[in-house]
Amino acid sequence: MSDEAKPTVAKARLELEEARERAKFEKYRPRTLEQKLGYLIEECGEVLAAVGKSLRWGLGGFNPELPYGQRELNGDWIQRELADLERALSLVKDALNVQGYPARKAKP
Numbered sequence: 799m800s801d802e803a804k805p806t807v808a809k810a811r812l813e814l815e816e817a818r819e820r821a822k823f824e825k826y827r828p829r830t831l832e833q834k835l836g837y838l839i840e841e842c843g844e845v846l847a848a849v850g851k852s853l854r855w856g857l858g859g860f861n862p863e864l865p866y867g868q869r870e871l872n873g874d875w876i877q878r879e880l881a882d883l884e885r886a887l888s889l890v891k892d893a894l895n896v897q898g899y900p901a902r903k904a905k906p
């Protein structure tokens with residue numbers, strides 16, 4: 799077995815963390831169009847919060863109210879919320895497509 803193919807503790811931890819993240823998202827995954835639109839609104843708000851705090855306190859700032867293990871830099875927070883927003887956008891676009899939107903316009 800090559801060194802690259804050998805499992806490492808760090809790799810195993812990363813895979814476990816990714817599996818936990820997928821399981822968490824699956825548990826709360828929006829299923830209906832209404833739920834998906836709600837998720838989109840929620841993520842838009844979270845992006846606004848992260849950008850607003852970053853403008854006030856800087857990209858390198860962080861929320862001092864969070865415990866040490868949960869702190870993240872505001873710039874990282876924006877990146878995380880943008881990834882969430884992209885996922886929400888994708889879900890809503892797909893759901894709208896399934897429902898026939900954008901609707902075909904009748905030709906004059």
Ligand SMILES: [Mg+2]
Binds near residue numbers: 841844878879882883
């Ligand atoms: Mg979010």
